[in-house]
Amino acid sequence: ERAAEEASGREYMRTLDDVMGKAKNRMSLASWALDSNITQYNEDKLLQVSLEIADEEKEYWKETMTYAWHEFYDEDLKRMFKKYSVLGTSALPEDLNQRLIQAINNMKSTYAKATICDYNEPTKCDLTIEPGVTEIFANSQDADELKHAWLEWHKAAGAASKADFTEYVNMYNEAAKLNGFDNVAEWWLGEYETSDIEEQLANLWSQVKPLYEQIHAYVRRHLRLKYGDDVVPAKGPIPAHLLGNIWAQTWSGVEKFTKPFPDKPDVDVTDALVKQNYTPLKFFEMSEDFFKSLNLSGMPELFWERSIIEKPNDGRDMVCHASAWDFFDGEDFRIKQCTTITNAFFKTTHHEMGHIQYYLQYKDQPIIYRAGANPGFHEAVGDVISLSVATPKHLKLVGLLEDGPDDNESNINQLYKMGLDKIVFLPFAYLLDIYRYGVFRGATSPNDYNCHFWQLRESIQGIEPPAPRSENDFDPAAKYHVSADVEYMRYYISYIIQFQFQRSLCQLAGQYSAGDSSQLLSNCDIYNSTSAGNALKNMLKLGSSKPWPDAMEAITGQRDMDASGVMEYFQPLYDWLKQENERTGEHIGWESSKIQYC
Numbered sequence: 001e002r003a004a005e006e007a008s009g010r011e012y013m014r015t016l017d018d019v020m021g022k023a024k025n026r027m028s029l030a031s032w033a034l035d036s037n038i039t040q041y042n043e044d045k046l047l048q049v050s051l052e053i054a055d056e057e058k059e060y061w062k063e064t065m066t067y068a069w070h071e072f073y074d075e076d077l078k079r080m081f082k083k084y085s086v087l088g089t090s091a092l093p094e095d096l097n098q099r100l101i102q103a104i105n106n107m108k109s110t111y112a113k114a115t116i117c118d119y120n121e122p123t124k125c126d127l128t129i130e131p132g133v134t135e136i137f138a139n140s141q142d143a144d145e146l147k148h149a150w151l152e153w154h155k156a157a158g159a160a161s162k163a164d165f166t167e168y169v170n171m172y173n174e175a176a177k178l179n180g181f182d183n184v185a186e187w188w189l190g191e192y193e194t195s196d197i198e199e200q201l202a203n204l205w206s207q208v209k210p211l212y213e214q215i216h217a218y219v220r221r222h223l224r225l226k227y228g229d230d231v232v233p234a235k236g237p238i239p240a241h242l243l244g245n246i247w248a249q250t251w252s253g254v255e256k257f258t259k260p261f262p263d264k265p266d267v268d269v270t271d272a273l274v275k276q277n278y279t280p281l282k283f284f285e286m287s288e289d290f291f292k293s294l295n296l297s298g299m300p301e302l303f304w305e306r307s308i309i310e311k312p313n314d315g316r317d318m319v320c321h322a323s324a325w326d327f328f329d330g331e332d333f334r335i336k337q338c339t340t341i342t343n344a345f346f347k348t349t350h351h352e353m354g355h356i357q358y359y360l361q362y363k364d365q366p367i368i369y370r371a372g373a374n375p376g377f378h379e380a381v382g383d384v385i386s387l388s389v390a391t392p393k394h395l396k397l398v399g400l401l402e403d404g405p406d407d408n409e410s411n412i413n414q415l416y417k418m419g420l421d422k423i424v425f426l427p428f429a430y431l432l433d434i435y436r437y438g439v440f441r442g443a444t445s446p447n448d449y450n451c452h453f454w455q456l457r458e459s460i461q462g463i464e465p466p467a468p469r470s471e472n473d474f475d476p477a478a479k480y481h482v483s484a485d486v487e488y489m490r491y492y493i494s495y496i497i498q499f500q501f502q503r504s505l506c507q508l509a510g511q512y513s514a515g516d517s518s519q520l521l522s523n524c525d526i527y528n529s530t531s532a533g534n535a536l537k538n539m540l541k542l543g544s545s546k547p548w549p550d551a552m553e554a555i556t557g558q559r560d561m562d563a564s565g566v567m568e569y570f571q572p573l574y575d576w577l578k579q580e581n582e583r584t585g586e587h588i589g590w591e592s593s594k595i596q597y598c
């Protein structure tokens with residue numbers, strides 16, 4: 001009896017997976033059309049396609065639930081049924097689903113179309129987030145210009161979306177309940193298939209926090225020396241607008257004037273990229289070359305034909321935030337990014353190409369398994385490649401860095417530059433979803449949205465707003481992922497596990513051995529290593545067909561996430577920062593802010 005039930009379940013699953021593949025293809029095409037050209041027509045089309053697909057998914061879901069899949073012996077078949085048993089937002093009645101889709105489209109459109117006026121040219125008011133606002137924070141060292149841009153962007157892209165965000169939270173929580181979750185936070189956390197995930201995430205933060213406090217203290221000192229005591233308090237949080245990034249999520253924008261040994265050659269290759277006439281296409285070709293050097297896949301022809309790798313200059317509104325797309329037909333994979341020739345975009349290109357590589361490696365899995373082992377894995381693939389590309393060794397190999405000294409001081413400068421990206425990012429990523437869990441759980445209500453956000457920004461990240469804030473502001477939506485309904489703990493996890501991956505792949509590549517200071521983890525380049533590439537490939541091919549500890553084991557030999565990789569990578573910098581902050585008598589940590597924001 002049960003065998004017969006499983007046999008028919010297996011047959012049904014084949015049909016369902018085929019239908020869902022076509023539905024996801026239609027969804028991807030409609031979403032791509034809107035994100036790459038924001039018009040009323042494309043918005044209406046996406047809404048219509050979404051509602052049609054929701055109806056179809058609801059019908060199939062009813063049939064899926066008629067199977068006694070909980071009792072199945074076949075673990076794999078059970079896993080597929082379990083994943084399909086979560087219907088998602090299609091569980092909402094059509095009118096509520098329409099309100100949810102509309103709220104998200106409104107926020108994404110507000111964010112994409114938001115503009116600010118130039119501080120020095122007040123009639124020039126066409127600065128969007130990319131490239132305009134991003135370039136101000138990458139280049140300006142004028143505290144007043146930075147404060148202006150920060151306040152204007154947070155008004156145009158943040159406050160404007162407060163009502164839509166509240167609607168989104170209410171509708172999304174309704175959907176969560178219809179899927180058997182108390183709220184969206186439990187649904188998002190459930191994706192990690194780990195019962196104590198929140199505790200694990202908190203433990204990871206407690207392991208890396210001392211390292212963060214050291215780099216925070218060091219950067220605060222150098223900003224205080226540059227901008228003065230009244231702008232940067234000696235023991236207080238750091239004002240968010242001075243950190244070289246509109247969200248203060250990574251601080252490489254201040255690297256050039258805060259680095260430990262200023263007389264050593266620059267490690268930021270933006271100038272070299274420009275001088276050598278690099279183009280967006282060259283970025284992508286170099287990234288493809290790296291993946292092929294690992295015995296991984298090159299890009300299919302369609303990828304080059306259909307990707308958008310530069311912001312079109314036809315004046316259209318579009319979502320510029322970089323993204324990689326799977327069209328679930330095994331052939332159509334694309335990237336959409338508004339590339340400019342900078343070090344940051346060189347890195348982002350590898351990040352996005354890592355997503356495409358994952359899509360290519362699991363394209364023969366059932367549709368339901370075409371996802372990362374967990375969302376953090378998907379964000380880590382490209383970054384692992386970037387860890388090799390960013391080494392002076394590799395940059396010299398490709399002619400982007402002159403032959404310079406590789407003495408200890410240069411190594412500290414290099415680690416410092418990496419730390420402004422990888423260490424600094426951790427508290428930002430962690431707090432963004434701690435905040436949203438609180439909102440979805442109802443611990444944060446609409447009249448304390450902004451107050452609670454800045455309480456977390458101060459307590460976890462040690463930064464403060466450049467001016468007083470109120471509940472007329474809604475600063476979280478000034479960050480793309482909050483406006484676009486993209487979960488963010490995936491990046492926090494990625495920035496931990498990518499160092500575990502790198503350590504294992506470097507061992508396989510013969511580029512690293514524990515304790516051997518002549519083979520530092522931070523100087524390892526896995527380029528051309530097929531043994532490293534094959535280990536990576538074996539993990540990528542799994543998709544989400546197995547619980548993520550199996551995928552972690554496939555590549556590292558251990559089953560859990562831990563911070564030992566990132567701590568090992570940055571150990572020399574950590575030692576140097578402790579000694580330097582000791583030498584200058586810098587206060588470690590921060591006292592409470594004097595800025596009024598609750």
Ligand SMILES: C=C(C[SeH])C(=O)N1CCC[C@H]1C(=O)O
Nearest residue numbers: 249321322323324348351491
């Ligand atoms: C590049 C992407 C697309 Se998945 C991105 O959103 N990232 C990559 C780094 C963290 C996060 C961000 O920009 O906030």
Ligand SMILES: [Zn+2]
Nearest residue numbers: 351355378379
């Ligand atoms: Zn990504």
